[in-house]
Amino acid sequence: MAFLEFNDISKGYPGVQALANVSFTVEKGAVHGLMGENGAGKSTLIRVLSGDQAADHGSIFIDGEQQKYASVRDAFHAGIVVIHQELQLVPELTVAENLWLGRFPAKGGVIQSKTLIETVRAKLEEIGIDVDPSAKVSSLSIGARQMIEIAKAVMLDARVIALDEPTSSLSSRESEILFSLIGRLKARGAVILYVSHRLDEIFRLCDSLTVLRDGKLAAHHAKIAETTREQIISEMVGREISNVWGWRERALGDIRLEVKGLSGPRLRHPISFSVRQGEILGFFGLIGAGRSEMAAALWRRCQASGPGHDRQHCRLAQQSEGCHQGRHGALPGGS
Structure with missing residues (x-):
């Protein structure tokens, strides 16, 4: 059933x-x-x-x-x-506090911390999770x-x-x-x-x-x-797939984009990378990891600077200059 x-x-x-x-x-x-x-x-x-x-x-x-x-x-x-x-x-908060959040064991209005930690420790051991409940x-x-x-x-x-x-x-x-x-x-x-x-x-x-x-x-x-x-x-x-796409060897051209020391208000560390002609470069990370901030900085949303596009040093003052130099991008909320 x-x-x-x-x-x-x-x-x-x-x-x-x-x-x-x-x-x-x-x-x-x-x-x-x-x-x-x-x-x-x-x-x-x-x-x-x-x-x-x-x-x-x-x-x-x-x-x-x-x-x-x-x-x-x-x-x-x-x-x-x-x-x-x-x-x-x-x-x-600690592991134990997170697990009991909103349901803290209390006596007379006072949270029983020892009971909380001991209960969580036993439960974590029972399900096979090796984590200190007080961490x-x-x-x-x-x-x-x-x-x-x-x-x-x-x-x-x-x-x-x-x-x-x-x-x-x-x-x-x-x-x-x-x-x-x-x-x-x-x-x-x-x-x-x-x-x-x-x-x-x-x-x-x-x-x-x-x-x-x-x-x-x-x-x-x-x-x-x-x-x-x-x-x-x-x-x-929604259609037949004759071959599952995968990695195929292909010749890449010269470096067309090189970024050195890209920085901005919401970028914790300077970012450097390069992309060759015919290459697809992916950026991976969870929300808050800096992907959108990096893209915005490259696009000139952020006040960032650094050597850049097509092996020519560029410092763009506004987005329209990026378009004129052949840089295009789609950013969430930026269309």
Whole structure:
């Protein structure tokens, strides 16, 4: 019997139908993959599940009971926890304080710190997380912080846990720890929605899979073992894929852009890089890592300076000069 059911979920925004009549089910104790291109509706579906946004139409059932909640708090109390890429922890509080935030054990109005730490230590040992409960979250690695987020879900006896691109900022070792913890959660009977673009992880962890495309249900696989990578990719993009794109050797031209010591008010350290003709250079990082600030500085939104474009030294006073020199970019909120 299905434990989690999405029934005819629709959600629209002005000019955009983000979700259109999406229906699928997930069995109890299953890891269920959720895939789709950017803009396919994955994030919107998770927001509806978490109570962050209300669906225009449709309903969600957990263990046969229709869920009616109007906020994230309501969903939280219903046993639904979403762990986002941007972690929801307070850096200057300890691990134990974060895990008990809003629910501190108290006696006569006084927080029982010893009880708090001992309880958290026992729970972390039980689920296999080796972290000092008295340590400040700010001292932990990104991977350890993510483990704490998951520990919070376990301590709340969450029935449904949604993980949004959980390995995007983890090392290989940290990812393995996460996978082990997911196995423990599965054994406890929790439903885990695993949102990822990484097919290797989907095939390794997931029992079943749903693919969204343009806000609609493109495919639902009750048994992921009965599908293939090529089929999933085809379902995501809406056409047959004869060859999966990968790295191909190609000759690169001369350096066309060289940046040395790019700086700006929101860039902590000077940035230097170069790009050759025919080369695609990617910039990776979480929100707040400096990607947008770097792009804005290069575009001349920030008061930054440094050698630059096409091997010619340039110092631009305004954006229009960048356009005249052949520099174009699309920045969030900058169109």
